Amino acid sequence: MASSSSQNKPSVGILSIGDMGMGVGRLLRHHDYTVQHTLDRIKSSRITTLASDEELVAEVDILLSIVPPRDAVATARRALEACQSAAAIQRRAEGKGSAAPRLTYVDLNAISPRTARTIGALFSTPKSPSSPAQLSITRSFSFHRRESELDPQAISIDFLDGGIIGSPPALREDKSWKRPSIVISGPKHDELLDASLRDVLNVRIVGEAIGPASALKSCFAALSKGTIALSILSFTTAHTCGVLPALKEHLEEFNPALLAFARGGLASMPPKAYRWVDEMRQINETFSVEGGFSPDILGDGHGDGHHHHHADGPDITGQVFEGIADVYKLIADDTVLGEEKTEKRKRGTNLDDVVECVRDGIARKKNKAEGEGELDATWRGNWS
Structure with a gap:
């Protein structure tokens, strides 16, 4: 049963619950918002768990996507497919009535403006509900459908571009909240997110179109995570x-602020490195497509480098942040730091241990490559 203070507030869903999503969920619950998700992890935080995406889109008014950048588009497709489910459409109509509001989908992931526009285009294309053949085989069907079951309309979706700048929300000892800045851009933002919710989430509007919020997030992260x-x-x-x-x-004498930033940044980085790989690639795309720093401007434009770009978009190979993505990929895949979890830290909790772990990872990767090269040479020699 909803409290009197939460009855007139929109229900908020979160996909998915990592450290940031958990913090946002707790912040909303503290202010009497109904918060829903599909993972058991969040039961202790008084966030309602639901069994499926279909149940989630049927129940919530606002859906926040807070996932690793590599999963942003796939998560949007999940939500879209759920909104086309006949079961979700019926449940939403039954729970919210015929005048059910459109679902507002807010992408808060570290993606490029171009990726944000791609997601926006998914939701703006008219879709029909899933056919019975695409639904769960556990559902029973009748040859004579009631009039109310004929040609249901897919749940309508409004889309907002967003980003989170800062660390997860946390309750201070004095019971005040430390909150990140949630930047939002897109049409009808003032209608889709009411003033009370914007205040709780510390929302800052940065534009009327899809793209500016993701651009701001990319530019900010480039400076912070790029420096790390x-x-x-x-x-x-x-x-x-x-x-x-x-x-x-020398840093202590000539640039103590940079040394302090490096110490804090390196110590907090290990559990996040895997998420930052694709974020750096999204930043790379932002700088190339939006900023104009494309291969024909930077370098010789021959495209001799990594390839992480849209199939229908410009080639953004060999760019600065592709190299930075590789740094974080090394951390995540080839050092013990990649095994670190935020809630249970063992290694890399200070600058000196981080660089020791990185150096050891580089040495192991070189030895492995040399061993594979020798084995390959042996095989070629045996068969030549």
Whole structure:
């Protein structure tokens, strides 16, 4: 039963519950919003769990997507398919009545403006509900459908572009909330998100179109996470060369703010590195497509590098943030730091241990590559 203070507030769904989604959910629950999700992990936070995407889109008014960047488009497709489900359409109509409001889908992921526009286009294309053959085989059917069951309309969706700048919401000892900035852009934003919800979430409107919010998030993250990646390169190389203490000494004297940022950034980075790989690629696309720093402007334009771009879009190979993506991929895939979890830290909790782990990971990867090269040469020799 909803409390009197929550009865007139929109119900909010979250896909999916990581550290940021958990923090946002707790913040909303603290302010008497009904918050729903499909994972058991969040029961202790008084967030309602639902069994499926279909139940989620049937129950909520606003759906927040907070997932790793690589999953942003797939998550949007999941929501769209759920909104086309006859079961979800019927449940929503029964629960909210014939005047049920349109579902508002807010993408809060670290993606490029181009990816945000791609997601927006998914929701703007008219779709029909799923046919019975596409629905669960556990549903029973009648040869004589009631009039109310004929040609149901898919749940309508409004889309807003967004991004989260800052760390997850957290309740301070004085019971006030430390909140990140949630940047939003898109048409009808003031209608889709009421003033009370915008205030609770610390929403800042940055534009009327789809794209500006993602652009702002990309530009901010490029400076913060890009600097952390450069710190990994610099401090690890200094450690390998035996001059790490001297580097820290000089930074302490000439740039103490940078040293403090590097210490904090490197210590907090390991559990997030896997998420940042695709975020750096999205930043790369933002700079290339939106900023104009395309291969024909930077470099020779021959495309001799990595390929992470839309099939129908411009080639954005060999760019700066592709290299930074590779730094975080090294951390996630080839060092013990990639095994770290936010709630249970073991390694990389300080600058010195981070660079030691990175150096060891580089050495192991080189030894593995050399071993595979020798094995390949042996096989070629045996069969030549």
